[in-house]
Amino acid sequence: MTRTPVTVTVTGAAGQIGYALLFRIASGQLLGADVPVRLRLLEIPQAVKAAEGTAMELDDGAFPLVSGIDILDDATRAFDGTNIALLVGARPRTKGMERGDLLEANGGIFKPQGEAINAGAADDVKVLVVGNPANTNALIAQQHAPDVPADRFTAMTRLDHNRALAQLSKKSGVPVADLRKVTIWGNHSATQYPDIFHAEVSGKNAAETVNDQDWLENDFIPTVAKRGAAIIEARGASSAASAASAAIDHVNLWVNGTAPDDWTSMAVVSDGSYDVPEGLISSFPVTTKNGKWEIVQGLEINDFSRTRINASVTELSEEREAVRKLGLI
Numbered sequence: 001m002t003r004t005p006v007t008v009t010v011t012g013a014a015g016q017i018g019y020a021l022l023f024r025i026a027s028g029q030l031l032g033a034d035v036p037v038r039l040r041l042l043e044i045p046q047a048v049k050a051a052e053g054t055a056m057e058l059d060d061g062a063f064p065l066v067s068g069i070d071i072l073d074d075a076t077r078a079f080d081g082t083n084i085a086l087l088v089g090a091r092p093r094t095k096g097m098e099r100g101d102l103l104e105a106n107g108g109i110f111k112p113q114g115e116a117i118n119a120g121a122a123d124d125v126k127v128l129v130v131g132n133p134a135n136t137n138a139l140i141a142q143q144h145a146p147d148v149p150a151d152r153f154t155a156m157t158r159l160d161h162n163r164a165l166a167q168l169s170k171k172s173g174v175p176v177a178d179l180r181k182v183t184i185w186g187n188h189s190a191t192q193y194p195d196i197f198h199a200e201v202s203g204k205n206a207a208e209t210v211n212d213q214d215w216l217e218n219d220f221i222p223t224v225a226k227r228g229a230a231i232i233e234a235r236g237a238s239s240a241a242s243a244a245s246a247a248i249d250h251v252n253l254w255v256n257g258t259a260p261d262d263w264t265s266m267a268v269v270s271d272g273s274y275d276v277p278e279g280l281i282s283s284f285p286v287t288t289k290n291g292k293w294e295i296v297q298g299l300e301i302n303d304f305s306r307t308r309i310n311a312s313v314t315e316l317s318e319e320r321e322a323v324r325k326l327g328l329i
């Protein structure tokens with residue numbers, strides 16, 4: 001193999017998502033079937049042994065694309081020269097907890113990780129934050145990496161996007177493959193707004209095709225927005241395989257580009273588009289090309305959507321204020 005391996009750092013490598021994610025990266029689903037990867041597994045010291053166990057299983061997978069695996073408990077070393085940083089490691093929400101409860105617990109993790117990325121990551125580093133509260137954790141990391149362009153820090157709402165596709169497919173009876181342009185706006189939380197007013201079902205407008213306002217308001221939106229809690233209730237643990245799958249989708253699309261007739265949802269730093277305050281890391285409809293993302297411009301936002309986008313963005317502003325008060329940014 002002649003290509004230089006891409007260095008991929010996964011934090012929380014011994015956790016549930018890490019376990020589902022690492023094997024898909026190793027098999028080439030993150031970057032492509034011809035792209036060799038060097039894996040860096042970052043864990044806290046108490047979980048290094050478990051990460052070693054995962055690495056043993058990765059060895060046993062005999063993946064031709066894996067050129068090496070390092071297990072580390074030091075962020076500076078883990079992010080040194082990294083091209084793709086998947087920030088998964090954080091304390092997950094348990095029954096009865098809201099994401100806001102996690103701000104303080106997890107905020108402290110993302111400041112040093114941002115600093116370590118700033119200190120040593122590769123010039124082309126791309127960061128995906130999965131650990132909750134993902135948007136604000138991404139903001140914290142980004143604020144501590146002043147030498148890295150802000151657009152390299154993103155948070156995951158592709159899981160919500162995929163959940164919206166699944167619900168829309170069930171309602172319309174049209175396979176996911178024939179759905180396009182669903183959007184998640186705002187925060188990866190219960191205030192998020194899954195929007196089908198610009199989505200397409202077999203090439204036709206989704207909202208018009210479904211034509212069911214009651215379903216939209218009282219079924220679709222709450223089902224998508226509260227799916228994380230429903231999974232925790234059912235499984236007794238937060239989503240893992242679906243979260244890993246969405247992380248694969250997010251990075252794969254970022255690196256390899258969205259289809260010309262579609263877009264994805266990514267939480268990215270706002271430039272003020274759609275009246276989302278500048279600097280917040282908020283979910284938008286995004287197209288990607290040549291490893292860069294762009295917010296889709298010019299969509300008409302009706303009053304129904306405006307109210308919901310505003311509510312989620314207000315929550316993001318409040319989270320930013322809360323982490324400011326905690327001295328995390």
Ligand SMILES: NC(=O)c1ccc[n+]([C@@H]2O[C@H](COP(=O)([O-])OP(=O)(O)OC[C@H]3O[C@@H](n4cnc5c(N)ncnc54)[C@H](O)[C@@H]3O)[C@@H](O)[C@H]2O)c1
Binds near residue numbers: 091
């Ligand atoms: N954005 C999303 O759509 C989405 C979806 C599902 C889960 N999540 C979030 O992802 C995170 C991980 O979930 P999980 O189910 O894998 O949790 P988990 O508890 O199974 O694993 C988390 C791992 O992170 C490790 N960790 C903790 N602090 C760390 C640090 N400073 N550096 C490196 N590793 C560290 C822990 O030791 C643990 O192994 C949680 O915050 C969860 O809420 C986000």
Ligand SMILES: O=C(O)C[C@H](O)C(=O)O
Binds near residue numbers: 092
């Ligand atoms: O909701 C959670 O806490 C877990 C995760 O973010 C999810 O959406 O499944």
